[in-house]
Amino acid sequence: MILLRVCAARRLGRAAARGLPLPEPCRPRPCSSGPRGARDEAPEARAYFTTPIFYVNAAPHIGHLYSALLADALCRHRRLRVPGAAAATRFSTGTDEHGLKIQQAAAAAGLPPTELCDRVSAQFQRLFRDAGVSCTDFLRTTEARHRRAVQHFWAALQARGLLYKGLYxxxxxxxxxxxxxxxxxxxxxxxxxxxxxxxxxxxxxxxxTREENYIFRLSQFREPLQRWLRDSPQAITPEPFHRTVLQWLEEDLPDLSVSRKRSHLHWGIPVPGDDSQTIYVWLDALVNYLTVAGYPSAEFEAWWPATSMS
Structure with missing residues (x-):
């Protein structure tokens, strides 16, 4: 199991979120009758656990359940160990529903992407419910609250000059x-x-492939990430993976394409103010952890960053 206690995306998410107008809070949707988390608890009592969100291009399998049960065990352990922790613990999982792979899988099945996503996401929810996974929130990236969070995050990156349009x-x-x-x-x-x-x-x-996209200035973060990881030996565990990421950062860290032409990829969240582009699914999906924390409302600061990700 790899626990990413803090990750680069999380740091960028917190930095990008500050300083912009905040809309009304987005309320998490429970996936079970488990505890939801309370805003009136002391900050140190709060804990936020997440799994990856799972792609819906195919039915769930034992690996998906394994990941969910690992996080569930950590979450249940904390609820038992820490007095009053049940009300101040969030545990999220969900389904990743945008992107070219989903678009192609839906076309191959002769279904609209929405129908494919509804069917497969329901299978994941049923599996986790039957297995007793005690998540407090099951997020689907096709939900309106997540779309708002992603577009707000995009605007925050753009406001900080971290996005530019160019040939990729x-x-x-x-x-x-x-x-x-x-x-x-x-x-x-x-x-x-x-x-x-x-x-x-x-x-x-x-x-x-050669096309005009929006590009994220990832190269600006190479040295800050190196310093942070060297100063934070527990940021990525087990330790061999920590070393691997540092080795990657010894090489050039090129800027990253974060959108696709909408004529090629229509199943996704449109770029705010540019309907010719779709936000790249990996950026879209990463924001899900912020969405469950309440982003872009002020509520998310009380829960972010997550305690652990499995």
């Missing part, structure tokens, strides 16, 4: 929904016997 090109894997550096691409024989480019890690096909 590279090897793109539709199955994995990510760009890959040349070192992560190999040539393997295709159906015709000719060499085809594939992802080294997943084996999925990749294609060279």
């Amino acid at each position: 090109e590279g090897w793109y894997c539709a199955s994995d929904e990510c760009f890959l550096p040349e070192a992560k691409v190999s040539r393997q024989p295709g159906p015709s016997g000719d060499p085809c480019p594939v992802s080294v890690e997943s084996g999925h096909p990749v294609s060279w």
Whole structure:
């Protein structure tokens, strides 16, 4: 199990959230009858546990349940160990429902993306309910509260000059929904016997893509992240993964494409003020942890950052 007690996205989320007008609070939706969390508890009594949110391109399997049960065990342990903790504990899970992979899976099934997401998300909710997972919030990224949070987060990044529009090109894997550096691409024989480019890690096909997107100035965070990780040995556990991330940061940290052309990817959250672009699903999905904490209302400051992520 990897527990990310604090992560770079979390630090960026907290920094990006400050200093902008805040709309009305978004209320978390409970996934079970478990405790919801209380705002009137002392800050040190609060705890916030999360799982990843799970992709709905296919039905849930034992790995999804395993992740949820790990977080559930941590959450239940705290409720038992700390007096009064039940009312001041949040535990979130949910489903990740946007992106090209979902769009393609829905097309292959002959369904609108909304219907596919509704069906598969319901399977996840039923599995966790039957297994007794005691989450206080099951978030779907297609919910209106999450859309508001993502667009507010985007505006915060833009207000700080961390986004710019430019041409982005590279090897793109539709199955994995990510760009890959040349070192992560190999040539393997295709159906015709000719060499085809594939992802080294997943084996999925990749294609060279060049388009105008919004780009996040990730390169600005390389040195601050290095300093923070060196000063925070418990930030990523187990320790070998902490070393791995530091090794990655020894290399260049290129700026990152965070949108896609809407003509290519329509199943997602539109970029505020630019209907020609869709917010990249990985940025969209990361904000889910903030959404459950109450972002962009002032409430989220009481719960963020999360105690642990499993």
